[in-house]
Amino acid sequence: MLFLLYILLLSLCHRAPAIRLPSNNSKTPFLLRSVCVSLHLISYHLALLFFRRVNSSKASRDSETMATKEDVQDPRIPKIASSIRVIPDFPKPGIMFQDITTLLLDTEAFKDTIDIFVERYKGKGISVVAGVEARGFIFGPPIALAIGAKFVPLRKPKKLPGKVISEEYSLEYGTDKIEMHVGAVEPGERAIIIDDLIATGGTLAAAIRLLERVGVTIAECACVIELPVLKGREKLGETPLFILVTSDAA
Amino acid sequence: MFAAENGLKGDPRLEAISAAIRVVPNFPKKGIMFQDITTLLLDHKAFKHTIDIFVDRYKDMQISVVAGVEARGFMFGPSIALAIGAKFVPLRKPGKLPGKIHIALKFLGFFVVDDENGNTVIIGKVISESYELEYGHDRLEMHVDAVEPLERVIIIDDLVATGGTLSAAISLMESQGAEVVECACVIGLPEVKGQHKLKGKPLYVLVEPSGLDEFC
Numbered sequence: 001m002l003f004l005l006y007i008l009l010l011s012l013c014h015r016a017p018a019i020r021l022p023s024n025n026s027k028t029p030f031l032l033r034s035v036c037v038s039l040h041l042i043s044y045h046l047a048l049l050f051f052r053r054v055n056s057s058k059a060s061r062d063s064e065t066m067a068t069k070e071d072v073q074d075p076r077i078p079k080i081a082s083s084i085r086v087i088p089d090f091p092k093p094g095i096m097f098q099d100i101t102t103l104l105l106d107t108e109a110f111k112d113t114i115d116i117f118v119e120r121y122k123g124k125g126i127s128v129v130a131g132v133e134a135r136g137f138i139f140g141p142p143i144a145l146a147i148g149a150k151f152v153p154l155r156k157p158k159k160l161p162g163k164v165i166s167e168e169y170s171l172e173y174g175t176d177k178i179e180m181h182v183g184a185v186e187p188g189e190r191a192i193i194i195d196d197l198i199a200t201g202g203t204l205a206a207a208i209r210l211l212e213r214v215g216v217t218i219a220e221c222a223c224v225i226e227l228p229v230l231k232g233r234e235k236l237g238e239t240p241l242f243i244l245v246t247s248d249a250a
Numbered sequence: 251m252f253a254a255e256n257g258l259k260g261d262p263r264l265e266a267i268s269a270a271i272r273v274v275p276n277f278p279k280k281g282i283m284f285q286d287i288t289t290l291l292l293d294h295k296a297f298k299h300t301i302d303i304f305v306d307r308y309k310d311m312q313i314s315v316v317a318g319v320e321a322r323g324f325m326f327g328p329s330i331a332l333a334i335g336a337k338f339v340p341l342r343k344p345g346k347l348p349g350k351i352h353i354a355l356k357f358l359g360f361f362v363v364d365d366e367n368g369n370t371v372i373i374g375k376v377i378s379e380s381y382e383l384e385y386g387h388d389r390l391e392m393h394v395d396a397v398e399p400l401e402r403v404i405i406i407d408d409l410v411a412t413g414g415t416l417s418a419a420i421s422l423m424e425s426q427g428a429e430v431v432e433c434a435c436v437i438g439l440p441e442v443k444g445q446h447k448l449k450g451k452p453l454y455v456l457v458e459p460s461g462l463d464e465f466c
Contacts, residue, residue, distance in 0.1 A: 138324050144297075153291070
């Protein structure tokens with residue numbers, strides 16, 4: 001009993017305990033000394049084992065909020081990745097455009113894409129799926145329908161007919177705005193923001209600011225594709241980002 | 251034809267859908283009573299009804315392509331496509347679809363047919379069609395490899411007014427040898443009531459616009 005308590009104490013300390021061995025000068029018989037040493041060593045290693053197990057489960061919990069494809073790759077991902085067409089020099093020279101229209105033509109890959117997002121967000125208290133114009137409108141509504149959430153389009157200026165709130169963001173040259181209808185969302189709601197691709201992260205960052213201004217919590221941003229070389233993730237601050245496919249082409 | 255005249259008369263889902271659509275007067279310009287479907291998208295039940303009605307209608311019709319007109323057609327089309335096992339093809343405003351080859355190809359002997367009044371223009375790998383809108387005119391584009399000859403297609407948009415946009419979409423499809431089985435819209439303006447066909451193709455509409463004055 002005492003032995004177990006000892007191990008518990010050691011593991012709680014999260015530190016290798018100093019093992020004090022019975023001194024050679026003591027009158028304790030050799031056998032007893034050996035047993036003591038052995039017990040110390042065993043308890044030390046058990047404590048270490050326990051500590052390590054706690055650490056690794058914490059690590060895997062952390063990585064769950066990041067792109068899960070890094071842990072155990074979902075077998076559906078390679079097919080999704082291969083269905084995306086790369087078009088060079090569009091919309092301008094030097095840009096390798098990631099064309100998801102070919103993904104939409106592959107019924108299995110498109111279904112898998114939506115399924116992966118739905119499995120991730122169903123039952124998590126998400127009441128709002130916000131989609132960025134226009135390709136976010138393709139992925140957002142099927143997800144919203146499947147998880148029982150509202151779909152809220154975030155649009156370019158002057159497209160929404162009613163009263164709107166706007167958020168400005170920087171482009172390579174100049175600025176642009178995204179807009180949302182007043183009253184589309186309520187304070188306290190939990191949202192995910194969907195777009196097909198995150199590049200510099202400017203649009204998504206603006207979408208986050210827009211929704212947070214009206215008291216909505218962004219549970220996560222979700223995109224099919226990330227171009228990590230453009231470091232878009234950094235613009236998202238505390239908001240987690242979930243990605244299916246990364247592309248080094250930028 | 252309107253859904254109520256085609257087997258869904260008295261269906262409570264149609265009422266819920268109609269009630270969820272908001273009218274915004276004088277948008278985008280004075281005199282237009284804009285039918286705003288964003289409020290329908292906020293009403294999960296009504297949005298689901300909308301998709302379910304279209305899916306029930308098309309799931310056994312061997313449709314292999316659902317084409318959606320940018321941008322509001324994108325909000326309805328993909329869900330229908332996923333449920334019936336069809337491809338989704340976006341029909342986009344000019345310059346949005348990648349893969350477009352510039353008009354300079356004309357000089358390389360590419361066949362180009364251009365007409366002021368809305369005839370098919372072939373520009374490299376993207377074909378486009380210009381058309382008259384309820385308020386103005388615009389152009390619609392599609393990837394040439396998106397549909398194959400003889401594929402059965404439905405074309406989705408949120409609303410049909412004059413039918414100009416849908417006519418252009420039909421032309422694009424037919425230029426690729428695909429068969430347009432039906433055009434489907436959530437809302438149909440009075441101009442199309444009684445018009446069961448659009449460019450010879452059937453038209454299926456769920457509801458009439460809300461908030462308009464009754465015409466005699």
